[in-house]
Structure formats: C-alpha cells, structure tokens
Amino acid sequence: MIAPSVGLPLPRTDGFDKVTGRAAYVDDLRVPGCLHGATIRSTIPHGRLRRIRRDPAFDWSGFTFVTAADIPGQNVIALITDDQPALVDGIIRHAEEPVCLLAHRDRERLLAGLRAVTLECDPLPAALTIREGLARKAKIYGRDNIFKEIRIRKGEVRTAFRGAHRIVEGTFRTGLQEQLYIETNGMIAIPERGGRMSVLGSLQCPYYVHKALKRLLGVGDDRVRVVQTTTGGGFGGKEEYPSMLAAHCALLARKAGKPVKIVYDRLEDLAATTKRHPSVVRHRTAVSREGRLLGMDIDVLMDGGAYLTLSPVVLSRGAIHAAGPYRCENLAIRARAVATNTPPNGAFRGFGAPQTIFAVEMQLNRIARALRIDPVELRRRNVLRPGDSTATGQVLDAGASGPLVLEEAVRRSGWSVRRASFTKRAPPDPERASKAPRKGTASGRIRRGLGLSLFYHGAGFTGIGEVYLDSHASLAVTRDGSVEIHTASTEIGQGMRTTFAQIVGDELGLPPSMVRLAPQDTSLVPNSGPTVASRTCMIVGKILANAAADLRDALVQWAGDSPRRAPGRRATRGPWNPQQFRRLASAWVRKTGPKVFTRKYDRPPGMKWDEKEYRGDAYGAFGWGVNVAEVEVDAETFEIRVPRVDVVLEIGTVVNPLLAQGQAEGGTLQGVGYALTEEVVRKNGRMANAQLTNYIIPTTADTPEFRTTLLSNAYRHGPFGAKGMGELPLDGPGPAIAAAIENALGVSIVELPITPERLAKAIRARPAHE
Amino acid sequence: MAGSGENKTAMMRLSKFKYLAPRSVNDAAKMLADAGPTASVVAGGTDLYPNMKRRHQTPKTLIGLRRVEGMRGVSGTPEGGLRIGPMTTLTALERNATVKAAHPGLWKAVHSISTPILRNMGTLGGNICLDTRCNYYDQNYEWRRAINFCMKCDGDTCWVAPGSKVCLAVSSSDTAPLLCAIGARLHLVSATGEREIAAHELYRRDGIHFLSKRPDELLTEIVLPATNGWRSTYRKLRRREAFDFPVLGVGAWASFDGPVVKEARIFLGAVSPAPVEAAEAAKSLVGTRLEPDAVARASDLAYGPAKPVDNTDFLTRWRKEMTKVYVKGALEDLRGS
Known part of the structure; x- marks a missing residue:
C-alpha cells in the first residue's frame, strides 16, 4: 500500500x-x-518601408532570404485579433519590428549577410x-488607438461620493518589466518529407504556436507539429512570442527546404x-469616518505597444x-x-494584476x-x-481567506511591535541627516x-475563458502497465x-514514479490549453x-472487483499495490487493446459570467496573500535594502510544499526587482539598456530573507483541494516595499520602480503626505 | 529622411583569432612586439571576450598570459611592500589573509568587483587595464551601427557629448582609484626594456587611449607601498550588491601622525575616462583629525572634480551628488570608529 x-x-x-547539464x-539540439x-x-518606431536593399556586390550564394512576400498563408500572428504581421508589409509600427529574414549554414557568413541588407524607410511621427x-500622435490601431475598453459598474458611485466623509485621490504608475527567463527565446523548424512542418522550441503554449503556424502557412491541423523542448523559464514571456519566432523559422525552413534554427541573444x-x-491608475475613493470604502472610482490605462497581442486579456485581469x-x-x-509605437507588451506572471x-x-x-487609521486595521475593516x-x-x-492571511501575517511578522519601533520619528532632512550618526x-x-x-489573484482563465478553452487531457495505460499523462501543459x-x-499517482494509489509524462508534442497530446494564468495545477490537474x-474505476471493474471507496473521497490507499497494478494494467492492455482515458474541463456548477457587463464569477478560485516587507533606506543616498519579507499565501491544498515555496520565493523576488531596480530605458522607442549589466535584476546578494x-x-x-498559485506571489512585493519606504521616510510613493533618484525627488517634493 | 536604419542581430560569436601561449615574460613581450598592433594580451578574459563578441575589439592575435611563469601570486611583506603578479585572480587576492589584513582598502575594492564566479577568472592586472565603458559603446554591433557608431569604435561622434573632441567612455575599474590613492607602482616590460610608473600615471583622460602603457608593453607587477601608519579604503556606488560596475568609486588614503592627518589622497573612479584626483579635498584634510567638520569640508571640495556624464547607469546629477556622500563615507572609514 502506498502513502499519498x-x-x-x-x-x-x-x-x-x-x-x-543533461537536459537538452x-x-x-543538433539537427543535421x-x-x-x-x-x-526596424530601428525606427514608425514609418513606411520603401525598399529592402540587398547589396548587389555581396556574394549571396547559400543564403535564404525571406520577406512578407514569401508567406504562403496570411501574414498574421494569429492570437486574438489579426493585426500583427509576421513580417512588415508596408508600415513599420514599432522599433525592433521584424522586416525580413536571412539564413545561412555558416554563422560568420550570416553576420556578413545581415550587414549587406539595408532598409529604406520614410519615418512617420511616433506615439x-x-x-x-x-492623443493620436500617430495612427496605430482603429480610430482612437484603444485596443480595448472595459467598464465594471456596481451600485451607485455618485451617491456614494455625495455621502462621503472624505474623498481621497491618487495616481499611480508602473513601468515595463522584462520576464528574464534564463534561456532566451529559441526555435528550430524542420520541413518534413510529407510536407509537414515540425517546430521544436522553448515555449509555454504548443497549441498557440500550432494555431499561428496553420494560418501563416495556410495548412490544416496535421501539417504542423509543435514540440516543446526543455524550457529555461517562461514567466509569460514564452506565451505568445514563440508564435512569432516559430513563424520566422518556419518561413525560412520552408523556403530553404532545410531545417532552420534561430536562438536570440x-x-x-x-x-x-x-x-x-x-x-x-487613477483612484478616487469615498470613505466613511471609520474608513469604510463607500465608493471607488478607478481609471486604468495600460500601454499595449503597437499590436493588440494579449492586451485585452491583460487589461481584463487588471481591471477585475x-x-x-x-x-x-x-x-x-x-x-x-492604449496603442503606442513601441514593441508589443504581453503576458507576464501576474498579467495586469500587479499593476492595479x-x-x-x-x-x-x-x-x-x-x-x-493603522493600515492593518483599515484592511481588517474592508477585506x-x-x-x-x-x-x-x-x-x-x-474560500475568502483574506482575513485569515491578514491575521496570520500580522502575527507571524510581529507587525505591531516592529512597525511601532520603526514609526514615529521625524521625516529625514538630508542636510540634518548628513550630520547625524551613521547608524542611529x-x-x-x-x-x-x-x-x-494584501492581495488576491484569480486562478485560471477569466469568466467564461476556461469554457472556451475546452481543455482536454488524457491518461494512457502502457503495455508495461504504467500510466502516461497526455497534456500540452509545459514544464x-x-x-x-x-x-x-503526484495528483495522478494519488488518485490511482500509485507512487508518482509510476506515472510518466508524454512529450509536449501536438501530434501526440490533446490540447489541455496554454500553460498560463495559474491554471495548470488547478484546472488541468x-x-x-x-x-x-x-x-481506476474501469480497471477495477475489468478486474471483476468493485471500487472500495466512496466517489469523491480521496484514495488514501488504492485497491492494489504497485506490482499488482502493473501486472493487472499490463494484462488489461494486452488483452483488450490500448487504453486512453480523456476528460475535458468541467465548469464548476453555479458559475456564471456576463462578458458584456463584466458581471459574475470571474474566477473559480482566488489565491490570497499578504507580504510584510522590511526596508532599510539610507537617508543620504536613498539606497534601499530589503532585509526581510514575510510571505503568507493561501493557495488551497499544497500539492508539493517544496515547489510551492520555490514559486513563492521566486515570485516575490521577481516582485522585489519590479519594485526597486528593473527599468527599461528607451531612446526613440528602442531599448537602450538591453543587457544584464544595466537592466538590473536582484542578485542573490540583494535577496531578502523570506519567511514563507x-x-x-x-x-x-x-x-x-488545490488552487493556482504561480502568479499570486508577484502581486504583493511592489506595494509592500513601497509602503515600507513610506513608513521609513514619511514620503508618498506613487511610482515603480522606486530608484534612489526617484526617491530623492519624492523627498524634495515633500510634504506629499496628506 | 531616407535610408534610416535597420537592425540585424544574430547570436554574438567570437571573431576569429590566433592564440599564443607564452611561458615567460620575455617570450610574451617578444610575441607582443612581433605581432604588432593587431595583437592583444588576454588575462582572465572576462571583459575582453564579451567585447570581442560585440566586435569592439577584433584582435587577430591573442597572447594568453595564463601560463607565463612568475606573473601570479603575492610576495614580500606588507612592511617591505607587497608585490602582486598581475595574473593573480581576484578571488586569490580576496582569500589572501595578508592582503586582507594589511590592505583592507584594496581588499574592499577587489571584493566589490562583479561576482564570485567572474572573480575566479578575472585578474588584478585585467582590472587595472579594464577597457573604458559607455552606454553608447557597450552595445552589440547592430545597435551601434544603428546610431552610426561612436567615436570609441568605428565612428566619429561622441554621443555622450557630441561636441567633445575626446571620447568620454568611463574608467570602470574598482582597483584603479584605490591603487592611485595609495600610490601603488606598476612595473611594465617590453621587448626593448622595462620601467616602473606610479599607478595614476597609467591612466589618461581619453576613453580610447585610456592607458599610457604602450601597446607593446606588458604589466608584469603591482608594487604596493610599505605599510607604515597609513590607512586606505574604497567605496562604491552601484544599484546592486553584486555584479555591477561602479557608477562611482572612491579610493581614499591618508597617513597619520598620531590622530592627525599628515598626508591624504582621494581618487574618484567611474566619473571620467581616468581616475580623477580630488586634490583640493585631500589637501584640506592635512592637519585635521578627520573630525566631522573636516570630513564635510573635504566632501564638498570633492564635489567639484566629479563631472559624471551620461555614460553609465544612474542619472548624472545623482552621481555627482553622491560624490559628496561617498567621499564622506570613505573619510569616515579612514577615521575609524
């Protein structure tokens, strides 16, 4: 008998x-x-592409050259709306937009070839x-450059403001953040003899790539095969972009009749x-004397970049x-x-929620x-x-665990005592501070x-999204009597x-080692939906x-036995031990043929969602969290250290505490970078600090002590009983660290990242506290 | 405007080169002289190889110093003046108990360089001769081509200050300001002779020709001054606790007569193509006991020589303001607790 x-x-x-180093x-991958x-x-943010000029003096033998004219199907990266081309055809809408492609066997020749191509463009004004x-400084999308507008209404806002004790206003800004997976985007396309295009690469969503390639190549389901290779991190950054890279590899491979690999530096x-x-994000809030939130008027603006990609869904989660x-x-x-002439923004762990x-x-x-009112008390009254x-x-x-996480965090972090010891002192005066003792x-x-x-994060697709996805997942019993998982969900x-x-093993009363995973290959596994939105464990699981x-039921029945446990109850022990199962399952397959059990997503009963009015059950479940951050700020240099963060998360049943802790700490650290150092600098719409020497993420030396x-x-x-948890940890660190800095210095923080320069500016602009 | 840009990228690869591995200083010097201006020496390679990938430098011949005898290790005594081989790795220096005890300033500078992994490869000599850095230079070939290159490499204009006649790429060595401040001496060898110079004489205020060392000269030894009643320290401004190049470095040195400062030197790193001496600030300390007023006065005086320009992370104004604070911190270090 096997313990769960x-x-x-x-x-x-x-x-x-x-x-x-064994993982490939x-x-x-070495493809002959x-x-x-x-x-x-493109290097310009907006303009008309007049001509692509190839130096006639250059030796072009052995090169494959692809432009928009080589696309056999539609020149779109199919996702939500068909506005984004795979290659520029006429109008350049952002810097770094792909215009044409080159391939060669030899990398040095390829580099030389790249330098022998010139783009002739007429720049246009850029927004x-x-x-x-x-302000429509440039026309980018539709009539008004709005990709999507969402309105959520509840109750009577005007009346609430009329009866308010106070109306509090604030405008808050956040910047760009890069996912910074360790492995950069990379893909190989292999044209197969039968005409099928196989694409292998680093990606989160095999069926997104599959869908995009079918449209691009103008072919049916079975003419495209997408396989995930071992992937060095995604964080949302490999949700939609791999479709673009796969498109480029496939176009080159198709024209060359040979495999083509592109790995970005x-x-x-x-x-x-x-x-x-x-x-x-602009807030106007009507509050009562006791701090009850009587009315909230919120205006959210997000910069989508030049194409729509996933912006409407990011916006939706942000709004909710x-x-x-x-x-x-x-x-x-x-x-x-809003559309701007900048590279499209997209999915990133948290998906709009960390901003709002x-x-x-x-x-x-x-x-x-x-x-x-004490900030904890205010939250207590309104959570x-x-x-x-x-x-x-x-x-x-x-399942509303807000009060639980709040009280637990207050208790475990020693909030009251520590906060009291840090507060109640005069705000710093740089002049005076410089004469004060160094460590006072x-x-x-x-x-x-x-x-x-205090934060929560909805797990799974929003509203009716999971129904539309119609995810399928299968289990197959192999001839040797083990169990194989068939999903497109990616590690x-x-x-x-x-x-x-662990989940499948426990359900069957088997050790997890007896459960294998089929490759994430669209020719082998069903579409279990994208690996995004904190949905993999909760929904696909x-x-x-x-x-x-x-x-289990079918096997038990075949074996002439009956289930020994009531339906819906957790199988603490199966009716078999692993050896028995292996023998039995193997005999079953050999005698009665292959066994595959496919299930699809069942919407929890009672869930309702009105997409038009944005009313109803947005998510099946919410994860809940509190971060308590301690900061040390140098009152002269405004350098900020975060020595400790208490992380309290409620995520339903914890399937694997080791992995969950890894998610909690990794996500929180990513949030520390978002809060303090990660800033994209652009010059004329192009990133000017596109290197790890100056796009600054936290190092181990900057990592706080996490108490999770x-x-x-x-x-x-x-x-x-599990909920999704992948994104939740990234929602909390920004505001917790900002609040700690407010507490330390008595300033008002309204923008991330909080760099020393910005903080100094905020101090000089004091008093900002109401 | 027509013909505006294109940007093409492909995985950055090293350019092709010939690699020579001399066993002695003489052989290395001869190879360097024979190979001419298209040759370069390589120590740890932590800075040169990435630069070669970005095509900042494309030496046809690389002379690796890894196997050269006698260029590695620390010898002598602190009281007689420690001698350090330039191929000594930064990690080895960090772990050297004598260096740590007798030269805490140098130890701090070394310890602050990049990360443990890069310090395992990087050498003291390499850090002393580190290429200057700039926002417009430390980019790949395609990025630089899109701005029509810059003065330091392949172009004519200094984008930091388009009117400038010299390149303003910034000295980014952590050890340079410290070695200048303590008055270390550097031994240079070429096929035609050898000489010894003061550390500060190695550097020139020109982001391209930032070393006075001739291309055929090798740095073969770093000689630290005898320890006798002086103290030194190093302070570094950066965004993170690891990895980052300095956006400001302060090397400070003072000798004492009892508690009274006899002599002092302050060098600022990462504000100019060369370490910059804050001579007036240092002079103002002579005769003081580094009391708070004296420190404050010197810090104010150091503010003047610091003229950071838009070539690294952080706003320039911020870096200039921080000069005061960091010099103050360094002088407080010298005062001790």
Missing part, C-alpha cells in the same frame, strides 16, 4: 537533469543540415507613451520581445483586480489598453494616513469576507520601515511534471484527477 504523495515536498523530477535545451537564421528589424497614444531578446504593460480584495458596494472601473494591485494598495495606505462580493459581483464562499535609530542615517500589502520550471505525477478516477507561510483552505473543485 500530495502534500509531500518531493524534489522536481526534472531537477537532476537540469542541474547536471533548443540550442543543444540545419541553417542558422536571423532577423532584420511613444500612453499620453501620446491617447540576450540583447535581441530584451529589445524585441514582450514586456509587462506599463500602467497609469483593480479594487483589490476589498468590499465596496459602489464602484466604477474604466480600463483602457500596486495602485489600490498604495491608495489604501493613503486613506489610512488621511484618516489616521472581503465570506458572503461579500467582489468588484464583478462574485459572491465569495468560505530615530534620526540616524539608516531608516527602517515596515510595509504590508517551465514551475514543477508541473512533479505535481501532475483536476481534469487529470478525473481521468485517473475513470481509469503556506496556508490551505481547500478548493472544492481543484485536485485534492
């Missing part, structure tokens, strides 16, 4: 190969006869910021691929999370994604200061509780502060190979659990 593995901190099954990433491909990109996009990857959307995990019966949210959660949390802190409804009117059940307390040079953020470092095996239950607590409030419709 869900809940055990099992090491990642893919870990050993990765740390020993796309650039490790493979050409190297490269992309020629490089949200403001310029809104870091500079190209940083400069050309998607980033987190910059945002401007814009009011935070707080109860407010009267609210109006208006959210717009930063804004609402900073607004809450503002309200707390205005009313002289969503069971029975309350969210901005979209989703009524929360016992009240008026010393190093100021300490404590800040808190990108989050640990799904391990958690899936549940489909697999259901398939496993079917398998994982709490479980089981979600009925998740596998063994």
Whole structure:
C-alpha cells in the first residue's frame, strides 16, 4: 500500500537533469543540415518601408532570404485579433519590428549577410507613451488607438461620493518589466518529407504556436507539429512570442527546404520581445469616518505597444483586480489598453494584476494616513469576507481567506511591535541627516520601515475563458502497465511534471514514479490549453484527477472487483499495490487493446459570467496573500535594502510544499526587482539598456530573507483541494516595499520602480503626505 | 529622411583569432612586439571576450598570459611592500589573509568587483587595464551601427557629448582609484626594456587611449607601498550588491601622525575616462583629525572634480551628488570608529 504523495515536498523530477547539464535545451539540439537564421528589424518606431536593399556586390550564394512576400498563408500572428504581421508589409509600427529574414549554414557568413541588407524607410511621427497614444500622435490601431475598453459598474458611485466623509485621490504608475527567463527565446523548424512542418522550441503554449503556424502557412491541423523542448523559464514571456519566432523559422525552413534554427541573444531578446504593460491608475475613493470604502472610482490605462497581442486579456485581469480584495458596494472601473509605437507588451506572471494591485494598495495606505487609521486595521475593516462580493459581483464562499492571511501575517511578522519601533520619528532632512550618526535609530542615517500589502489573484482563465478553452487531457495505460499523462501543459520550471505525477499517482494509489509524462508534442497530446494564468495545477490537474478516477474505476471493474471507496473521497490507499497494478494494467492492455482515458474541463456548477457587463464569477478560485516587507533606506543616498519579507499565501491544498515555496520565493523576488531596480530605458522607442549589466535584476546578494507561510483552505473543485498559485506571489512585493519606504521616510510613493533618484525627488517634493 | 536604419542581430560569436601561449615574460613581450598592433594580451578574459563578441575589439592575435611563469601570486611583506603578479585572480587576492589584513582598502575594492564566479577568472592586472565603458559603446554591433557608431569604435561622434573632441567612455575599474590613492607602482616590460610608473600615471583622460602603457608593453607587477601608519579604503556606488560596475568609486588614503592627518589622497573612479584626483579635498584634510567638520569640508571640495556624464547607469546629477556622500563615507572609514 502506498502513502499519498500530495502534500509531500518531493524534489522536481526534472531537477537532476537540469542541474547536471543533461537536459537538452533548443540550442543543444543538433539537427543535421540545419541553417542558422536571423532577423532584420526596424530601428525606427514608425514609418513606411520603401525598399529592402540587398547589396548587389555581396556574394549571396547559400543564403535564404525571406520577406512578407514569401508567406504562403496570411501574414498574421494569429492570437486574438489579426493585426500583427509576421513580417512588415508596408508600415513599420514599432522599433525592433521584424522586416525580413536571412539564413545561412555558416554563422560568420550570416553576420556578413545581415550587414549587406539595408532598409529604406520614410519615418512617420511616433506615439511613444500612453499620453501620446491617447492623443493620436500617430495612427496605430482603429480610430482612437484603444485596443480595448472595459467598464465594471456596481451600485451607485455618485451617491456614494455625495455621502462621503472624505474623498481621497491618487495616481499611480508602473513601468515595463522584462520576464528574464534564463534561456532566451529559441526555435528550430524542420520541413518534413510529407510536407509537414515540425517546430521544436522553448515555449509555454504548443497549441498557440500550432494555431499561428496553420494560418501563416495556410495548412490544416496535421501539417504542423509543435514540440516543446526543455524550457529555461517562461514567466509569460514564452506565451505568445514563440508564435512569432516559430513563424520566422518556419518561413525560412520552408523556403530553404532545410531545417532552420534561430536562438536570440540576450540583447535581441530584451529589445524585441514582450514586456509587462506599463500602467497609469487613477483612484478616487469615498470613505466613511471609520474608513469604510463607500465608493471607488478607478481609471486604468495600460500601454499595449503597437499590436493588440494579449492586451485585452491583460487589461481584463487588471481591471477585475483593480479594487483589490476589498468590499465596496459602489464602484466604477474604466480600463483602457492604449496603442503606442513601441514593441508589443504581453503576458507576464501576474498579467495586469500587479499593476492595479500596486495602485489600490498604495491608495489604501493613503486613506489610512488621511484618516489616521493603522493600515492593518483599515484592511481588517474592508477585506472581503465570506458572503461579500467582489468588484464583478462574485459572491465569495468560505474560500475568502483574506482575513485569515491578514491575521496570520500580522502575527507571524510581529507587525505591531516592529512597525511601532520603526514609526514615529521625524521625516529625514538630508542636510540634518548628513550630520547625524551613521547608524542611529530615530534620526540616524539608516531608516527602517515596515510595509504590508494584501492581495488576491484569480486562478485560471477569466469568466467564461476556461469554457472556451475546452481543455482536454488524457491518461494512457502502457503495455508495461504504467500510466502516461497526455497534456500540452509545459514544464517551465514551475514543477508541473512533479505535481501532475503526484495528483495522478494519488488518485490511482500509485507512487508518482509510476506515472510518466508524454512529450509536449501536438501530434501526440490533446490540447489541455496554454500553460498560463495559474491554471495548470488547478484546472488541468483536476481534469487529470478525473481521468485517473475513470481509469481506476474501469480497471477495477475489468478486474471483476468493485471500487472500495466512496466517489469523491480521496484514495488514501488504492485497491492494489504497485506490482499488482502493473501486472493487472499490463494484462488489461494486452488483452483488450490500448487504453486512453480523456476528460475535458468541467465548469464548476453555479458559475456564471456576463462578458458584456463584466458581471459574475470571474474566477473559480482566488489565491490570497499578504507580504510584510522590511526596508532599510539610507537617508543620504536613498539606497534601499530589503532585509526581510514575510510571505503568507493561501493557495488551497499544497500539492508539493517544496515547489510551492520555490514559486513563492521566486515570485516575490521577481516582485522585489519590479519594485526597486528593473527599468527599461528607451531612446526613440528602442531599448537602450538591453543587457544584464544595466537592466538590473536582484542578485542573490540583494535577496531578502523570506519567511514563507503556506496556508490551505481547500478548493472544492481543484485536485485534492488545490488552487493556482504561480502568479499570486508577484502581486504583493511592489506595494509592500513601497509602503515600507513610506513608513521609513514619511514620503508618498506613487511610482515603480522606486530608484534612489526617484526617491530623492519624492523627498524634495515633500510634504506629499496628506 | 531616407535610408534610416535597420537592425540585424544574430547570436554574438567570437571573431576569429590566433592564440599564443607564452611561458615567460620575455617570450610574451617578444610575441607582443612581433605581432604588432593587431595583437592583444588576454588575462582572465572576462571583459575582453564579451567585447570581442560585440566586435569592439577584433584582435587577430591573442597572447594568453595564463601560463607565463612568475606573473601570479603575492610576495614580500606588507612592511617591505607587497608585490602582486598581475595574473593573480581576484578571488586569490580576496582569500589572501595578508592582503586582507594589511590592505583592507584594496581588499574592499577587489571584493566589490562583479561576482564570485567572474572573480575566479578575472585578474588584478585585467582590472587595472579594464577597457573604458559607455552606454553608447557597450552595445552589440547592430545597435551601434544603428546610431552610426561612436567615436570609441568605428565612428566619429561622441554621443555622450557630441561636441567633445575626446571620447568620454568611463574608467570602470574598482582597483584603479584605490591603487592611485595609495600610490601603488606598476612595473611594465617590453621587448626593448622595462620601467616602473606610479599607478595614476597609467591612466589618461581619453576613453580610447585610456592607458599610457604602450601597446607593446606588458604589466608584469603591482608594487604596493610599505605599510607604515597609513590607512586606505574604497567605496562604491552601484544599484546592486553584486555584479555591477561602479557608477562611482572612491579610493581614499591618508597617513597619520598620531590622530592627525599628515598626508591624504582621494581618487574618484567611474566619473571620467581616468581616475580623477580630488586634490583640493585631500589637501584640506592635512592637519585635521578627520573630525566631522573636516570630513564635510573635504566632501564638498570633492564635489567639484566629479563631472559624471551620461555614460553609465544612474542619472548624472545623482552621481555627482553622491560624490559628496561617498567621499564622506570613505573619510569616515579612514577615521575609524
């Protein structure tokens, strides 16, 4: 009999190969006869492409050259809207936009070839910021450069403002952020003899690439095959961009009749691929004397870049999370994604929520200061509780863990004592501080502060999204009597190979080692949807659990036995031991033929969503979190250190505590970078700091001490009660660190990242505190 | 405007070169002289190889110093003056107990360079001769081509200050300001002779020709002054606790007569193509006990010589302001607790 593995901190099954260098990433693959491909990109943000000139004096033998004219199907990267071409055809809409492609066997020749191509363009005026996009400085998308507008309404906002004790206002900004996966984007396209195009590469969503290539090449399902290779991180950065890279490789391979590989170097990857959307969020909040949120008026603007890509969905999640995990019966949210002449922004862990959660949390802190209420107490009074409804009117059940995470974080972090010891001192005066002792307390040079953020994050696709996705997942029984998982869900470092095996193993009463994973190959596995939106464990894991239950029941029945456990109850022990199962399952397949159990997504009963009005149950479940960040700020240099962050997350049943802790700490650290150092500098729409020497992410030496607590409030419709958790940890660090800096220095923080330069400016602009 | 740009990128690869591995200083010097101006020496390679990938330098011949006898290690005594081979890795220096105890300033500078992994490869000589850096230069070939290159490499204009007649790429060595401040001496050898110069004489205020060392000369030894009643320190401004090049470095040195400063030197790194001496600031310290007022006065005086330009991370104004704060911090280090 096998003890259940869900809940055990099992090491990642893919870990050993990765740390020993055995795992083969796309650039490790040796494909005979493979050409190297490269992309020629625009350097201007907007203009008319007049001509692509190839130096006639150059020896072009052995080169494959591709332009938009070589595209057999449609020149689009199919995703939501068909506005983004694979290669520029006429109009250049952003810098780094791909214009044409070259391939050659020899890399040195390829480099020489690239330098023998010149683009002749007529520049047009460019809109490089949200403001310029809104002002239609350039015509980019539709009539008004708005990719999408969303309005969420609840109650009577006007009335609420009329009856308010105070109205608090604030405008908050966040910048671009790069996903910075360790492995840059890379892909190989192999034209097969039968006419099928196989594409192998570093990606999150095999079926997104599949869909895009079919349209581009003008072919049917079976003429395109997409395979994920070992992938060195994604964080959303390999959600939609791989379709572009796959398109380029496939076009070159098709024309050359040979395999073509393109692997970006870091500079190209940083400069050309998607980033987190910059945002401007304006809040007006009507509050009562006691700090109840009577009415919220929120305006959200996001910079989508030059093409629509995933901006409407990023905007949607941002809008839904814009009011935070707080109860407010009267609210109006208006959210717009704006087109600009900059490289398209796209998916990034958190997907719009980190921006709007930063804004609402900073607004809450503002309200707390205005009313002289402790920020924890203010949150206590307003946090969503069971029975309350969210901005979209989703009524929360016992899964509303806001109060739980808040109290737990306050207790574990020692909030009251530490906060009191950091507060109540005069704001720093650079002149005076410079004469103060270096390491003082009240008026010393190093100021300490404590800040808190409270947040929630919906798991899975928004609203009816999961229904549209119609995800399928299968389990197959092999002739040797083991079980194989068939999904298109990808391992990108989050640990799904391990958690899936735990879930399926437990459902069958088998050790996870008896559960294998079929390759993420669209010719072999069903479409279980994209690996995004904190959905893999919760949504696909549940489909697999259901398939496993079917398998178990069928096998038991075949064996002439009956299930020994009530349906829906967790199988703590299977009716067989591993050896028995292996013998039985093997005999079953040999005697009665292949066994495949496929299940599809079942929408939890009672979920309702009105896409037009943005009303209803936006998500099956929310993960909940609190961050308590401690900062040390040098009052003279405004250098900021984050010595400690308490991370409290409620994520339903914790399938694998080791992996969950990794997700929690990794996501929080990514949030530390977002809060403090990560800044994309652009000159005329081109990234000027596209290198790791000056696009600054935290190093180990900058990593705070994490005190992580994982709490479980089981979600009925998740596998063994699990919720999604991948994105949740990134929502909290920005506002918690900003709040800690506010606490340390008595300034108002309104923008991320909080660089020393910005902080100095904020100090000089004091008093900003209301 | 027609014909505006195109940008083409492909994985950065090293350019082709011939690699020579001399066993002695004499052989190395001879090879360097024979190979002429298209040759370059390579120590740890942590800076040169990435630069070659970006085609900043495309030497036809590389003379690797890894196997040259006698260029590695620390010898002598602190009281008699330590002698350091330029091929000594930064990690080896960091782990050298004598260096750490007798030269805490140098130790701090070395410890602040990049990351442990790069310090395992990088050498003291390499850091002393580190190429100057700039926002418009430390980019790949395609990026630089799109701005029609810059003065330092393949172009005519200094984009940092388009009117400038000299290249303003910035000295980014952490050890340079410290070695200048303490008055270290450098031994240079060529096929035709040898000479010894003061560390500060090695550097020139020209981002392209930033070393006074002739191309045929090898740096063969770093001689630290005898320790006798002086103290030194190094302070570095950067965004992170690791990895980053300095955006400001302060090397400070003072000798004492009891608690009273007899002599002092302050060199600022990363504000100019060469380490910049803040001579007035240092002079103002003579005769003081580094009391807070004296420190504040010297810090104010150091503000003048620091003229950072738009060639690294951080806003220039910010870097200039920080000069005051960092010089103050360094002088407080010298005062001790």
